Amino acid sequence: xxxxxxxxxxxALQAAYVRCIDHDELEAWPEFFLDPCLYKVTTAExxxxxYQSGIIYADSxxxxxxxxxxxxxxxIYEKQNYRHIxxxxxIIANGGTEAESETPFMVVRIMHDGQSDIFATGVYLDTVRAxxxxxxxxxxIVVCDSSRIDTLMAxxx
Amino acid sequence: xxxxxxxxxxxALQAAYVRCIDHDELEAWPEFFLDPCLYKVTTAExxxxxYQSGIIYADSxxxxxxxxxxxxxxxIYEKQNYRHIxxxxxIIANGGTEAESETPFMVVRIMHDGQSDIFATGVYLDTVRAxxxxxxxxxxIVVCDSSRIDTLMAxxx
Amino acid sequence: xxxxxxxxxxxALQAAYVRCIDHDELEAWPEFFLDPCLYKVTTAExxxxxYQSGIIYADSxxxxxxxxxxxxxxxIYEKQNYRHIxxxxxIIANGGTEAESETPFMVVRIMHDGQSDIFATGVYLDTVRAxxxxxxxxxxIVVCDSSRIDTLMAxxx
Numbered sequence: 355x356x357x358x359x360x361x362x363x364x365x366a367l368q369a370a371y372v373r374c375i376d377h378d379e380l381e382a383w384p385e386f387f388l389d390p391c392l393y394k395v396t397t398a399e400x401x402x403x404x405y406q407s408g409i410i411y412a413d414s415x416x417x418x419x420x421x422x423x424x425x426x427x428x429x430i431y432e433k434q435n436y437r438h439i440x441x442x443x444x445i446i447a448n449g450g451t452e453a454e455s456e457t458p459f460m461v462v463r464i465m466h467d468g469q470s471d472i473f474a475t476g477v478y479l480d481t482v483r484a485x486x487x488x489x490x491x492x493x494x495i496v497v498c499d500s501s502r503i504d505t506l507m508a509x510x511x
Numbered sequence: 512x513x514x515x516x517x518x519x520x521x522x523a524l525q526a527a528y529v530r531c532i533d534h535d536e537l538e539a540w541p542e543f544f545l546d547p548c549l550y551k552v553t554t555a556e557x558x559x560x561x562y563q564s565g566i567i568y569a570d571s572x573x574x575x576x577x578x579x580x581x582x583x584x585x586x587i588y589e590k591q592n593y594r595h596i597x598x599x600x601x602i603i604a605n606g607g608t609e610a611e612s613e614t615p616f617m618v619v620r621i622m623h624d625g626q627s628d629i630f631a632t633g634v635y636l637d638t639v640r641a642x643x644x645x646x647x648x649x650x651x652i653v654v655c656d657s658s659r660i661d662t663l664m665a666x667x668x
Numbered sequence: 669x670x671x672x673x674x675x676x677x678x679x680a681l682q683a684a685y686v687r688c689i690d691h692d693e694l695e696a697w698p699e700f701f702l703d704p705c706l707y708k709v710t711t712a713e714x715x716x717x718x719y720q721s722g723i724i725y726a727d728s729x730x731x732x733x734x735x736x737x738x739x740x741x742x743x744i745y746e747k748q749n750y751r752h753i754x755x756x757x758x759i760i761a762n763g764g765t766e767a768e769s770e771t772p773f774m775v776v777r778i779m780h781d782g783q784s785d786i787f788a789t790g791v792y793l794d795t796v797r798a799x800x801x802x803x804x805x806x807x808x809i810v811v812c813d814s815s816r817i818d819t820l821m822a823x824x825x
Contacts, residue, residue, distance in 0.1 A: 361522065365756050369755070369758045435712065437813050440772075441596040442529075444526045464789065464814045472786070475596070499621040598752065615753055617774075656749050656778040
């Protein structure tokens with residue numbers, strides 16, 4: 355029986371998720387999601403207007419896996435590193451084994467020459483479900499504050 | 512009987528506070544405070560020198576409500592969005608139903624053209640009190656690291 | 669008997685550590701470490717390549733104390749302030765009284781003229797041990813994302 359969802363477990367999930375990306379362990383990234391799932395990257399403006407499409411949209415684990423495979427093959431652009439810094443999560447609703455949370459994020463991009471700048475800020479709108487000892491994403495909508503998102507955006511947010 | 516104050520409850524309060532501002536639910540912002548209260552925005556330099564006044568000063572919920580009303584009416588400047596990212600809180604003293612904590616913050620400003628920059632960094636010096644299931648601010652002193660604070664600063668920090 | 673290490677205790681340690689630095693209480697900084705210890709600042713690139721040396725290296729509390737003493741004497745450069753913002757920690761291994769954790773960080777530098785910029789981002793790779801009611805660092809390796817680290821870097825990260 356999966357244990358009750360707590361703030362501590364949500365924090366641990368969020369921390370593990372961004373570690374996976376920032377440590378370039380992208381092949382493990384789809385494992386954070388259930389199947390089917392919803393993973394969407396959008397802008398605050400489009401989210402507010404209720405647009406269903408996004409900059410990135412995936413509704414199955416296979417689509418997430420494809421995305422990483424494509425990224426590995428097409429990795430011809432200038433090497434960049436990212437650092438996610440997460441704020442403190444809000445639990446919006448908690449049914450015990452399924453919960454909704456919102457977690458603010460900032461992503462810093464470190465260019466090859468060492469220059470660092472703010473790549474993106476926003477909020478993760480999540481529905482998470484307890485599966486055994488783990489929490490998995492039923493849904494993660496990444497709402498970026500800025501409407502000017504780098505169209506070369508390749509790494510998951 | 513209000514429950515004991517814990518790090519988890521303080522984190523939840525801090526997260527809810529910045530969500531309220533970043534989601535533009537400003538009318539709910541005064542509800543985070545007791546009445547009377549102390550809400551002050553100042554600079555690290557002035558705080559160190561012991562100056563009592565601040566860039567912003569309010570000692571009642573009515574003053575907080577007025578501030579939001581004025582902000583809504585005067586909203587003629589260029590549209591900006593803010594994103595607060597909070598660091599991990601320190602509990603400095605904890606009497607069970609009243610506690611002092613310090614929470615570092617960073618605010619990123621997202622301009623209309625999509626450009627993002629660091630608007631402010633600093634620390635929240637708080638006294639919080641358990642009121643039923645909630646925590647409320649007895650006092651929040653917002654100490655900004657930089658002395659160059661945008662004088663057009665309108666949104667609460 | 670020291671209590672079991674929890675995420676909450678690790679968060680409290682991380683928060684206290686950066687508060688010590690950002691509040692300029694540097695003389696208390698070596699107290700966060702056991703003796704002997706390992707404190708190293710390095711870059712992601714050098715860390716990946718397995719280089720043992722670092723930009724800063726100390727393996728005893730005496731070396732940490734010396735570092736602060738030297739910093740206080742040599743404090744001739746332009747006054748700067750730093751603000752650490754920590755992300756959510758990952759617990760990588762937890763043996764109960766000793767644990768390994770990874771905590772992302774960002775440091776904002778506030779110059780005398782009020783300008784703020786991103787000074788460093790990276791991750792703390794820590795081994796912590798419960799000593800009575802406290803947690804102490806057995807080892808802290810500060811891995812900076814950028815290879816362009818200010819060689820005048822004087823304050824601890």
